[in-house]
Amino acid sequence: RLGQLVRQLASEGKYQEALQSARNRLTLAEQTYGEEHAMTATCVNDVATFTQAFGDFDAAEAMFERASKVQRKLLGDCHPHSIATLQNLASLYSVKGDKTKEEAIHFLVQALQHSASHQTP
Structure with missing residues (x-):
């Protein structure tokens, strides 16, 4: 709800x-x-998204990293939620102007998406 x-x-x-x-x-x-817990990580990701929108990039970065760590541990690197959070982190790095981290995360996301598409059910 x-x-x-x-x-x-x-x-x-009404942000x-x-x-x-x-x-x-x-x-x-x-x-x-x-x-x-995966639900908690999803909630952390949601708060991070709004926090980023309000310009608190350092707090948002810490929250995205927290969510990513839990999601990757519980759901696996290739899970769509794990990948989405990494994409959010890359977007944050782009906004912050940190091209090195942004490119590294984009490369990781592409590798994980490729790996996920080649996994057998």
Whole structure:
């Protein structure tokens, strides 16, 4: 429910409210599932996205890295959620002007996508 509210608020342009709802959702996920859970990592990624939009790049970077670490550990490197979070991190590096990290993450994402497309079910 909170996830739907976050998306609805964002679609209405109510970004500050969406960020607060995303933070509330993250707190609830941490209390319910703990810090090392896929749902918690998704919530961290969502908060990071809004945090980046508000210009707090260092906080967003730390959150994207946190989400990525948990997702890659629990879901695997080639999982779509893991790859999406890495893409968000690359986008952040682009905004920050860190071309070296941006290119490294893009290369990693391409390699993971290639690997995922060649895995057998």
